[in-house]
Amino acid sequence: MSEVESFFKSAFSVDNVIFGFDGGDLKILLIQRGAAPYKGKWALPGDLVYPNEDLDAAAARVLEQLTGLKEVYLEQVKTFGSVNRHPLGRVITIAYFSLIKISNYTVTPASFAQSSQWVNVSDVEDLAFDHDEILASCLARLKRKVRTAPLGFELLPPKFTLSELQQLYDSVLNLPKKLDKRNFRKKILSMGFLVECDEVQEGVAHRPAKLYSFDREKYEEFLNEGYVFDL
Amino acid sequence: MSEVESFFKSAFSVDNVIFGFDGGDLKILLIQRGAAPYKGKWALPGDLVYPNEDLDAAAARVLEQLTGLKEVYLEQVKTFGSVNRHPLGRVITIAYFSLIKISNYTVTPASFAQSSQWVNVSDVEDLAFDHDEILASCLARLKRKVRTAPLGFELLPPKFTLSELQQLYDSVLNLPKKLDKRNFRKKILSMGFLVECDEVQEGVAHRPAKLYSFDREKYEEFLNEGYVFDL
DNA sequence: TAATATGGTGTTAAAAATACAATAAGTCTT
DNA sequence: AAGACTTATTGTATTTTTAACACCATATTA
Numbered sequence A, B: 001m002s003e004v005e006s007f008f009k010s011a012f013s014v015d016n017v018i019f020g021f022d023g024g025d026l027k028i029l030l031i032q033r034g035a036a037p038y039k040g041k042w043a044l045p046g047d048l049v050y051p052n053e054d055l056d057a058a059a060a061r062v063l064e065q066l067t068g069l070k071e072v073y074l075e076q077v078k079t080f081g082s083v084n085r086h087p088l089g090r091v092i093t094i095a096y097f098s099l100i101k102i103s104n105y106t107v108t109p110a111s112f113a114q115s116s117q118w119v120n121v122s123d124v125e126d127l128a129f130d131h132d133e134i135l136a137s138c139l140a141r142l143k144r145k146v147r148t149a150p151l152g153f154e155l156l157p158p159k160f161t162l163s164e165l166q167q168l169y170d171s172v173l174n175l176p177k178k179l180d181k182r183n184f185r186k187k188i189l190s191m192g193f194l195v196e197c198d199e200v201q202e203g204v205a206h207r208p209a210k211l212y213s214f215d216r217e218k219y220e221e222f223l224n225e226g227y228v229f230d231l
Numbered sequence C: 001t002a003a004t005a006t007g008g009t010g011t012t013a014a015a016a017a018t019a020c021a022a023t024a025a026g027t028c029t030t
Numbered sequence D: 001a002a003g004a005c006t007t008a009t010t011g012t013a014t015t016t017t018t019a020a021c022a023c024c025a026t027a028t029t030a
Helices: A003-007 A055-067 A109-113 A131-148 A162-173 A181-190 A216-224 B003-007 B055-067 B109-113 B131-148 B162-173 B181-190 B216-224
Strands: A010-022 A025-032 A046-048 A073-080 A090-099 A116-120 A194-200 A210-214 B010-022 B025-032 B046-048 B073-080 B090-099 B116-120 B194-200 B210-214
Touching (some): A010 A055, A010 B010, A025 A055, A025 A162, A055 A073, A055 A090, A073 A131, A162 A210, B010 B162, B025 B055, B025 B162, B046 B055, B055 B073, B055 B090, B073 B131, B090 B131, B162 B181, B162 B210
Parallel strands (some): A010 A090, B010 B090
Antiparallel strands (some): A010 A025, A010 A046, A073 A090, A194 A210, B025 B116, B073 B090, B194 B210
């Protein structure tokens, strides 16, 4: 094999850390591998990139096949390419994370075929390949990004309470001390892109909270006035 | 060709945005392409990744071949993989940036063979491939990173004046208003990891400035006490 | 020695971050 | 129906951080 040919004895894949938020916990969607290598192990959903497919498109495809969801927040994080990361050859992988509203998740043929499962981020361990490391990178990115861009809303239903929003931040950031309720509300409301719906929570055994939604137009105005999201 | 084979008709490269700081300006090192495609155009230095070479190693190799420098700051930024980004086939590229002390730069056989040149970042335009976009990503990353980690020092000689340091920040950040001299000094010195050398500038036609150096141990202490670099 | 150039230094006012606790509005139990 | 229970909602005082701002010092060169 010539040297030039040997450059083409390689492939690339995408792997996707799919985040969801449910029951107060940050979760990711894992699949159990049905074939070697790492048969039976839990892994991040991923696939080889098709020869004429863009990278972002490949990540979106993996996501859609597994969840049925399109047009979700998707962000490239880092590329992992250690020579020996894949037992069967030189395969580098481009890691993405995506944020979905877990309530929209439905079981698809793909997720049915390869058993898949939502797992609390804090419980994940011992994934196939270098996926533990990939998860760590994506989680670190999410922690940073969620403080500097209005990403949290991608994980919540369209209408949510401020307590739910705060819980989300608490579980993503996982800080030694929870955020202060009054200060959190003051700050997030002062940015002016959360609007009150004329609705309250239902079916809770206590005082129902007001529902809010994220107003993207008002967020754009906020940016145009030179402010930056910072939490 | 089988479908599986077609996955292996692809290659990956690294491209490196090599930043230097000289004469008050932020610069990058470009090479002029000697062969098609884009023959004669200016481009970021890069190369295909060898079959048994890690990605970071490939980026370091490209850098060393061009500059003779080892052990420089190197950071992966983003992977570019549009289907048609390379005219000759499917080549995705992993973009890195590196920070070098431009005074250490020497012409190497590689940089001699392919004409190379330092160019002010603000003057760069119309690079080969998607390199304009790659540069934009790396520059954005540098702007962010330089405020949250002590990277600036990688671009300066071991001993520098506070004015030089501020000039560096001014030219990297390129803000509408320059930083305030007194506030800048107060803040950077208060972090406690810059130490005065017992030396002053020489050969300047005005009052010579004190020289400082970055003390990495003190920086580690600073971190261990729970502080974070923030400028 | 005067002109010129950059180095070096402190204070004050404004804004932002933090710490902190009592009342309100529902449901559930008895 | 009263009381217990649970979470929602709201404001103030303190501390910390940021931002704005101007003059004298020290060297070289003409």
